[in-house]
Amino acid sequence: MEQLLQTLPREAEMMRTVWVCERPFTTPAFYGTYPHGFLSKALALFDGVKDILHCPSGSVTGPGTTVDLIRDENRKPQILASADALPFENDSFDLWLADPPYEDKDAARYGTPPFPLGGMMLEAFRIVRPGGYFGMLHLYCPNYNYDHWNLIGQVAVYTGIQNYVRLFSIFQSRKGEAK
Numbered sequence: 001m002e003q004l005l006q007t008l009p010r011e012a013e014m015m016r017t018v019w020v021c022e023r024p025f026t027t028p029a030f031y032g033t034y035p036h037g038f039l040s041k042a043l044a045l046f047d048g049v050k051d052i053l054h055c056p057s058g059s060v061t062g063p064g065t066t067v068d069l070i071r072d073e074n075r076k077p078q079i080l081a082s083a084d085a086l087p088f089e090n091d092s093f094d095l096w097l098a099d100p101p102y103e104d105k106d107a108a109r110y111g112t113p114p115f116p117l118g119g120m121m122l123e124a125f126r127i128v129r130p131g132g133y134f135g136m137l138h139l140y141c142p143n144y145n146y147d148h149w150n151l152i153g154q155v156a157v158y159t160g161i162q163n164y165v166r167l168f169s170i171f172q173s174r175k176g177e178a179k
């Protein structure tokens with residue numbers, strides 16, 4: 001209850017909205033591609049950010065740096081690495097966008113082990129600059145460390161009838177904040 005009370009004022013200030021990202025009636029070349037128009041809407045929120053990381057990037061090619069665990073005909077990341085152990089210095093990016101496998105069965109479909117969601121959140125805190133952003137598309141808002149992040153936005157992403165609505169959660173790093 002105490003935790004809930006601490007959360008309420010933050011939630012009252014956060015951006016909450018819905019994006020309609022209905023896909024035209026074509027089958028995407030890659031299973032799990034971002035919803036139609038999602039990436040441009042997401043990037044438009046972060047006008048002015050310089051260094052952007054897409055991880056896991058899947059079929060995304062930029063703008064910015066792309067990292068995925070697999071390289072094949074649809075996935076062509078610049079860097080092959082796992083989201084929880086990235087070959088970047090601390091404070092390397094202004095924005096990290098993540099679209100991981102949502103469940104173990106999805107990971108199996110991508111040919112990857114179960115996704116290290118908690119490890120990715122820690123890695124994001126390490127490599128995102130103070131005041132920078134981490135945005136993740138998933139089925140739910142992930143549990144997160146309140147000392148590391150402020151949850152500043154939640155966008156419900158609607159992609160059409162008979163499809164699950166997903167959630168784009170946006171966090172801002174609290175690194176360097178006076179305690």
Ligand SMILES: C[S@@+](CC[C@H](N)C(=O)[O-])C[C@H]1O[C@@H](n2cnc3c(N)ncnc32)[C@H](O)[C@@H]1O
Pocket residue numbers: 030031032033034055056057058059060067068069070075081082083084099100101107110112113115116
């Ligand atoms: C939902 S797809 C991303 C799709 C992407 N948004 C797009 O538009 O194409 C999930 C991706 O996670 C990658 N992946 C799975 N485990 C990973 C890990 N530990 N580190 C980095 N990438 C991983 C998979 O290879 C797959 O490309």
